[in-house]
Amino acid sequence: MALDGIVISNIKHELNEKLIGGRLYKIAQPEADELLLTIKTQNGQYRLVISANASLPLIYLTDDNKPSPMTAPNFCMLLRKHLGNGRIIGITQPGLERILDIEIEHLNEMGDVCRKHLITEFMGKHSNIIFCDGDTILDSIKRVSSQMSSVREVLPGRKYFIPNTSDKKNPLNTNYDEFKNTALTRPVSTSKAIYSSYTGISPVAAEEICFEASINSDKPANCLEENESLHLFNIFSNIMDNIKNNIFTPNIVYIGDEPKEFSSIPLEMFDNCTKYDSVSTLLRDFYSKKDAVTRIRQKSSDLRKIVSTALERSVKKADIQEKQLKDTEKRDKYRVYGELINTYGYNIPEGSKEFKALNYYTNEEITIPLDPTLTPRENSVKYFNKYNKLKRTFEAESVQIKETRAEIAHLESVASSLDIAVSEDDLAQVKEELIESGYIHRHQTPSKKIKIVSKPLHFMSSDGFDIYVGKNNFQNDELTFKFANGSDWWFHAKNMAGSHVILKTDGKEIPDRTFEEAAALAAHFSKGHSQDKVEVDYVLKKEVKKPAGSKPGFVVYYTNYSMIASTFIGEIKQC
Structure with missing residues (x-):
């Protein structure tokens, strides 16, 4: 519920500033659950996207146009008939609900002034765009019958009302006593008590309220001390006052390059926040970047499946090889048995099942099992054969397990x-x-x-040094052995898969801060990126070698420095 009532309030404020008095120039329905309104105002032309998509409901201003179907859907034709050239006179939000009501003034067939309402509900799978005359529904982009919902029908002729199924309070009109009795008497976590007691507050906003109040969000709400409750309400009240006064701070939280959260209140509990002047710009960026990341992940799913299958097979193969290698550890014991039987065999009575002898390697007496049906010499040959078999197995498995481990490292x-x-x-x-x-x-x-068209990532350190990060093994080889000079520094996460990172020196002395930033990039772009800190090796590039016939990205080095580096790279500038 990132698109919560707070963000909707921010959108309402922005749309009121830009669209009030504007006329509906074009009405289009490019998707089954989406409208694109072109609005002309005294300050220029705007396009407003309104989507009731079940997984991605949203509303924002955009500069982009979308192709419309050759034949307009019935809902679009109805809007054109009633609202064509209509004037927007108000955009409101009931309480802090995830609902926007656009009131439009137009002339009917008789030339009389009429008012209609285009109401958008941003409620996940229940999202809808409803066209009303007063409180009577004329039509909706999604019709909801009684068979689909027992709470409310959304059909032409029915009365429009906001369903109240959760008994949540309006956070804009609350006081300390109500806050305490509504939210802080519940035996649930404090953050959950807040967002489940009041409309329009998302879990991330509730977490932020707890963070600003210096209260553990997991602490049960009914266990808060009186001073904690009062401090929590003061923070809550300050945020609500900002919303009522239209004071917003649109911002996106990034984890790496991927946008994770957004809100219209400052998210101080996160370090990597990007602030925006416009909530429409924020929504465009968030969903376009989110869509790009999702699209790449979808397109890489087949490759991921191939890699994970091969990796799983190689890990199982390595387990079997390691077990077989462990079984060969007793090979030297059989060799000693054979030697001792040869040495002391003349003392062994015929038909003996065992005999004791002094092991001249350890000066300890040992008991050697014998096959009573074999002669001492035949028993000796039997043990030497076992030794030689295990020795051959050890030599073969040692080579194979080395290859398998290299294959696992490559797949990782x-x-x-x-x-x-x-x-x-x-x-x-x-x-x-x-x-x-x-x-x-x-x-x-x-x-x-294949021609390499993708380029490595390029960062600039705080001290003005260029740092390059390979995004795959082809780029790693290209960076290390073709791009970097011998005096440049090379970084890599220790004993784990990761990118080659090249710090260009240009013959200058490198400050410690730049070393730390380059190491942070190596830590972040590695298998250990989910950890807080990762050990990173770094060495002059001239010390890095590539063995003949090795797989892409594989290198060796024999002298290096190491440091513990943070995986956080939010403050490093990407070029």
Whole structure:
């Protein structure tokens, strides 16, 4: 519920500033559950997107146009008939509900002035756009019959009302006694008590209220001390006063490059917030970036499945190989048995099941099991054969497990590349690497290797030094062995999959802060990005070597420095 009543109030304020007095120039319905209104005002032309999409209801001003179907839907035709060239005279929000009511004045067929209401409800799967004359529904973009909802029918001719199923209070009209008796008597977490007791407050807004009040949001609301309750209400009341006075701070919270949360109140509990002057711009950016991240993840799902399947197979293979390797640890025991039988065999009576001998390697007496049907020499040969078999197994398994571990490390690096990918070009490079490694069959043999069109990430340190981050193993090799100079610094998360990070020195002395920022980038773009801190190796690039025939991205180095680096990179400027 990021699009909560607070954000809706912010949108209402922005639309009132820009659209009041404007005339509806065009009405279009590009999607089954979406309207695009073109409004002409004295200050220019605006386009207003209103969507009742079940998974993504929203409303914002945009500069972009959308193609409309050749034949307009019935709801769109009805709006054009009644509201064409109508004038917007008011945009209101009942309480802090997730509802906007756009009141439009127009002339009917007789030339009389009439008023209609275009009401949008932003309520998840129950979102709707309802066209009303007074409190009578003329039509809606989604018709809801009694079979679909026992709470309220949304059909032409029915009365419009806001369903009250949760008994939540209006947070704009509350006092300390009501706040305490409504929210703080419940045996649930304080944040849940707030957002479940009042309309229009999302969980993230409730968490922020608790954070600003220095109260643990998980603490039961009915366990708060009197001074804590009063302080919490004061913070709550200040935020509500700001909303009533139209004081908003639209901002987006980023985790890495991905937008995670947004609100129209300051989210002080997060470090990486980007503030906006316009809530419409915020919504455009949030949903376009969210959509881009979602689209890339969807397009990478097939590659992720291939990598995860291969990785799971390789891990199981390594487990079996390690077990077989462990079984070979007793090979030297069989060799000693054979040698001792050869040495002391003349003392062994015929048909013996065991005999005791002094192990001249350890000066300890040991008991050697014997097969009574075999001669001492045959028992010795039997133990030497066991030793030689286990020795061959050890040598073969040692090579195989080394190869399997290298394969696991490579697949983990590919999985990390998929997490970093931000464009289809990035995915194309990862796919090419999987093809070259034999995990994907190439449908057609290309005349030449795929051209690298995706570029590494480029950051600028606080001290003005360029830092580059490879997004996949092709870019890692390109950065390390073609782009970097011998005097540049190379960074990589220790003993885990991750990007190669190159710090360009240009022959200058590097400050400690820049080293820390480069290490933070190496930590962030690694398998350990979800941890708070990661150990990072760094070394001059000239010390980094690539073994012949090794997989993309694989390097070795024998002398290096290490540091513990934070995975937070919010303050590092990306170019």
